[in-house]
Amino acid sequence: MAKRRIVLTFPSRLIDQPITYHLIKDYNLAVNILRARVSPKEEGRLMIELSGKKSSLDAGLNYLKELGVNVQPLAQDIRWLEERCTHCTVCVPICPTKAITVDRDKMRVSFDKERCIACELCVPICPYKAIEILF
Amino acid sequence: MVWNGTQHNPAVPRTEKGIPRTTAGTLALIGDLKQMSPKWLRGTSITGYGVNLTVGIGVPIPILNEEILEHAAIRDEEIYAPVVDYSRAYPNGHSEILGEVNYAQLKSGVITVQGKQVPTGSLSSYAKAREIAEILKDWIKKGKFFLTEPVQPLPSVESGITFKWLRERPIA
Structure with missing residues (x-):
């Protein structure tokens, strides 16, 4: 089983297409939609977690690319700016997936991009603006 | 360190050992902003509260007697x-x-x-506090940091300073 968290950008000509349906039905992938948005310029953005067999995953991603969907890893859209972080830990209890954790011995914060679902709960509460999510 | 801070409130309830059970002592500090680093001084925004200046400082406590040691060694x-x-x-x-x-x-x-x-x-930040404490310890060890004589002690429990609640007065 392989798992990838990605951000898809759909050009306006594709926004009425049932693309996630094809990922599930034709490529046998489990699709977990984390966030979705259609912008006023009719560009679609979809943040998803895909899981399935490695070969299915590669075929599915290839299908997206051939359609003209831009695929980028989710990690690129989420940034923990460590130089801004003071390890105050105010964000730790609010994170629902434990992507932000604290080493209780050193009282230092760390951020695991793989666990982040980009819910943005940590964004307004960080006094230092140390987390940026571009979606 | 030049004075007690505006929210210095020494006469709050304390434990048997004299440790305040709520926010009590605050300090007024003076320094040259141009020599400061954003590592320890940062403009911040606290949602629902407003803008704030977040300051990290290291204060050496000279252990001159057992009483000072007892108050400094708090768990x-x-x-x-x-x-x-x-x-x-x-x-x-x-x-x-x-x-x-x-x-x-x-x-x-x-x-x-x-x-x-x-x-x-x-x-x-505990992480930052430990970092500052280590720097200060290093300065003291190398003989680069000296204490000055206090001009006046900070107001303590006996000072009689108490807080008044800010009550909103409805407009008639």
Whole structure:
């Protein structure tokens, strides 16, 4: 089983297409939609977690690319700016997936991009603006 | 360190050992901004509160006698903090609290409030505090840091300083 968290950008000509349906039905992938948005310029953005067999995953991603969907890893859209972080830990209890954790011995914060679902709960509460999510 | 801070409130309830059970001592400080680093001085924004200046300072405590040592060697378990309901009690000016917890409990990541497990986070930085303490220790060891004579002691419990609640007066 392989798992990838990605951000898809759909050009306006594709926004009425049932693309996630094809990922599930034709490529046998489990699709977990984390966030979705259609912008006023009719560009679609979809943040998803895909899981399935490695070969299915590669075929599915290839299908997206051939359609003209831009695929980028989710990690690129989420940034923990460590130089801004003071390890105050105010964000730790609010994170629902434990992507932000604290080493209780050193009282230092760390951020695991793989666990982040980009819910943005940590964004307004960080006094230092140390987390940026571009979606 | 030039004075007590505007929110210096020494006459709050204390433990047997004299440790305040709620926010008490504050300091007024003076320094040359141009020699400061954003590592220790940062403009911040706290949602629901407003803008703030977040300051990290190191204060050396000269251990001159046993009494000073006793007050400097305080463990997390001995420092208490009130649990305040910021959704109802605080904005309405009610001083009741939901309970008291100590810093060891707070630092564990979970406290129990009225039978419920509540996750905790800090706002000040232990990591930064330790970093500053190490720098200060290094300066003292190398003979680069000297104490000056105090001009006047900070107001203590005997000073009689107390806080007055700011009550909103409705417009008639």
